[in-house]
Amino acid sequence: MNAQLHPRADTAEAHVVVAGVSKVFATGGREVVALQDIDLRIPRGQFVCLLGPSGCGKSTLLNAIAGFALPSAGMITADGQLVTAPGPERGMVFQEYALFPWMTVEDNVAFGLEIKRQPKAQILATVDELLHMLSLADFRHRYPKDLSGGMRQRVAIARVLALDAPIMLMDEPFGALDALTRRNLQDELLRLWAELKKTIVFVTHSIEEAIYLADRIVVMTYRPGTVKRDLVVPLPRLRDPAAPEFNALKRELGQLVMEEQQRHHNDELRMAAVD
Template identity: 50%
Template sequence: MSTVTPKIEFRGLSHRFELGAGDFAALDDVDLSIAEGEFVTVVGPSGCGKSTLMNAAAGLLTPTGGEVLVDGAAVHGPSPQRGVIFQQYALFPWMSVRKNVEFGLKIAGVGQAERRAKAQHFIDLVGLTDFADALPRTLSGGMKQRCAIARAYAVDPTVLLMDEPFGALDALTRVQLQDRLLDTWSRDRRTVMFITHDVDEAVYLANRVIVMAARPGRVHQVIDVGLPYPRSEEIRLSPEFAELRRQVWHAVYHQPTTLEGSP
């Protein structure tokens, strides 16, 4: 019987950061598989290695142990097939929204007419049509993040890696961008790994919630989210959502305390 290769696979992933008086285990022997087209959220207490896990998948960090595979191939450095979106927008301040979204396409050698058409498609998709020629300094935080999402999508990655992309936004804008992200994801079903510290966000977006434990960072619990898509305010207010939220909250904030080096 044939087996399906995971889109993203972490095999025995470990990473230690060197500190002045020694080193610190950010991740310890993490095994995790993410399927093609799956939307997975990763949540956990401070210091559990969420961002380290994502940076390893992005190829921005070389783990000290284990490996990350995408489509069965080991990750060695960044790739345009893995779009990365951070909490900080990292837009070029001197470029318009359009030029920011076109940038990756230009680097890839896409011709002017094609990259303009592609950029416009994703600018429209994230709702920035009227601001295509605006500079980042004139945009709100939510609009800047939408621009960053459009730029990541424009280079047509098969995987989106998102590190608390809505963490700095106000509550209303955050909810609006969650819905817009899910609407975009429902159209193309790219594989998404989304890091968050917000339990409600983790449940609302995901097929599965990966709960991490800290010191050292490891997978503590995996919780399946059986809520139907498209997600809505009605689902957010449902008893089923409340029960899943309770499960995730308990898994995150009622873990036994395990400090590295303690018995």
């Protein structure tokens, strides 16, 4: 199965634009090129997965889009505005949940709205709606320590949704969860995406997760991170991981990722030989 470039990538309105982006880190007295000459146009409402092995720069690119670590060269725009710092139009969901342990579920979800000094009644209405939407209403007075990993991640997603950011950036948010919880949250995320029409950029190293979730998969090379392949997922939703078409695409992507893992392995052998 040979997938094609996403047909909307060049014709639809670009919500996120990554233009000639490179990122260089100084470490151990030498420079490491994490990203090199990356160009992406992400249409409004598209679900994009960044896929690749460890060390390919997926999270570095996501952090650049978020405004946490600006590129060394090139530029990124979100909704037509140059990204120079984190902004309210870009909500970030981390793998580590990043919840305040001293706050209840509802207080964690309300936190950003309180910082924005929204009216109390509006905050309560928004929080109540999201807790019901994410099946957290019965846990609103619990603390993070009392929740399962899946529930904590639901709270983290609710907190981002409360700010109504049109762009959601997600850095392996389900990576630490068991398989069943992971699939349940993947389905929950797809339901929210379809309902709320967010633009999502989602980092994963799981090929199956990328195919299950994404409109479009951007496969990245091992360092320096570049775009190795930009593919549409030509499968109707809801997707069946047991279907022949699903597994044909999984094999194709698996070959691409394995090539980069082998490059990583060869690079480590060369460095060991030098040392």
